[in-house]
Amino acid sequence: MSCVFTGSIMTSCSDDDDSVSQDYQKKLIGEWMAMVNPDIELGDENDVVYVLLSFNEDGVLFQKNYDGNTTEPLNCWERSCRHGIYTVNEAAHTIQCELFEGEAKFSFVGDQMIFTDSSNDVEMSLTFHRPSKAEKALLSMYDLSLEGNDYCGKWFMVQEENGKSTYTMLDFTEDSGLKTTRYTVTGDQCIRTDYSQFYGEDNSDEDGPMLEIYNSNDYFQRELYWWKVSGNTLTLEKCDDSDEETVLTYHALTKADAALLAELEKKCPLIDNLTEKIKGKWMMAEVNGQPVVTNSKQVLTYETATKFYYSLSISAISDLNVWVNHCEGRYNANGTTLVQLVKLPNENIKFSQQFNILSVTDDEMQVYAMSETFIDDQSYRLTKDLRERKVRVKHDYSNDIIGTWEGRLTSDQDTYSDNQLHRWEYKADGTFVYYRQNSHGEWVADVNTMAEYFVDGVLLCSRWKNVGDDTEKRESWEIASIDNGVMKWTALRQREDGSTFTAQFSMTRVNP
Secondary structure (H helix, E strand, O other): OOOOOOEEEEEEEEOOOOHHHHHHHHHHHEEEEEOOOOOOOOOOOOEEEEEEEEEEEOOOEEEEEEEEEEOOOHOEEEEEEEEEEEEEEEEEEEEOOOOOOEEEEEEEEEEEEEEEEEOOOOOEEEEOOOOOOOHHHHHHHHHHHOOOOOEEEEEEEEEEEEEEEEEEEEEEEOEEEEEEEEEEEEEOOOEEEEEEEEEEEEEOOOOOOOOEEEEEEEEEEEEEEEEEEEEOEEEEEEEEOOOOOOEEEEOOOOHHHHHHHHHHHHOOOOOOHHHOOOEEEEEEEEEEEOOHHHHHHHEEEOOOEEEEEEOOOOOOOOOOOOHHHHHHHEEEOOEEEEEEEEEEEOEEEEEEEEEEEEEEEOOOEEEEEEEEEOOOOOEEEEEEEEEEEEEOOOOOOOOOOOOOEEEEEEOOOOOOOOOOOEEEEEOOOOOOEEEEEOOOEEEEEEEEEEEEEEEEEEEEEEEEEEOOOOOOOOEEEEEEEEEOOOEEEEEEEEEOOOOEEEEEEEEEEEEE
16 A cells, blocks of 8 residues: 555744754654544554654665554564655755655654645545654564565665676566666676666565566476565675576665656667667677677678567577577567577577767768577576677579579688588588599589578578588678679688687689
């Protein structure tokens, strides 16, 4: 129950004396208690609501309601706790707070505080007093015995690590929504990240009440946290099978915190019409200032304001041995944040990504990226704090490559370099045929148990199995150009010692 006061009220207090106003504000600090008999004319006179208000000096108001019948056992009662930032107008002796609509005007009569609610066309006054020791003891017993969603509201945390400051606000809403807003500051750069999730309660664990946190686009993936609210502090402890203990401590959002967040917001980049600006095809070019080798590139194609397609080159996730060819995914754009999810067809693997967009031009996109891979709905790998540069792909060679091509590798360092002429026939169905020259100079087709390829923009990925060898071989190239019957490939490769080199291939269209 949160209807203690919900609107404007009138009292006879004076507005002229600033010292009196300041004294009024100081008097607010601390705990105030009232007892309400709701609908006493229609209900049971033993029905009661105990209301406890607690104003602190950081500008936060906590409101606890204890709702029940004095003749019924304690397990029949209900308890709720909410908090929000309050602001006092010292001149008018009014209060504004997120917990109620409009303004509430207050006055003091002796040791009592009076609120009058007239927001619903029916004026109602509530008289609060300082709770006695006996009343505090009673309410403490209710706190221990009655469950409640005390985590509802806004919570704040600051983390400092390696020259990076992270400011996080959690907002648990009463309709089971959780919004996380995070500002990451490194030097003079400020990046805002937004997450929208849902939560549910699980009170079956003997170690304490738990929250189930779900991603907004995947209800099957959840994280469990033990939670505890003590005073103005919320503690979340992650419940999983890992040996690493994850305990996060937040405090109720204060006036100072809100002012800080407003200043951080001014420092963040602002991008209008983001979904329109990212439409099209993008390929990864750099990660943390280093060029990405061709075998680790990805291509993203944003088709609509919610749908995209995802392709990966051969070793981006080589340990999973998956073939990611134009897989359809869904994404959500919120401010400068993209949250996207793609599930591989016929696989139990999902990729979840979040991009915090720094800038978007006609040619490139700068992002901070976080990616997580899930297998059977369990987290398999998490990568974060990657600064990526993506380039817009302006050519799609998926149709131009169809046909038969002949050429040789112009670099002697590539995996399949043999200084021989090669011939491929790329078919429209995504398969290809590789030809070898015999001793008579005739082109003879290899008999492969599998030979597939795809082109996504400029990225060409192939895989095949030779007869008698069940090992799947893969190779990726970037198509530099197809012009006047000449196709050129290029690829950035990495040696075992970590150094890189550029391989090139040139071939000519031929008639088979």
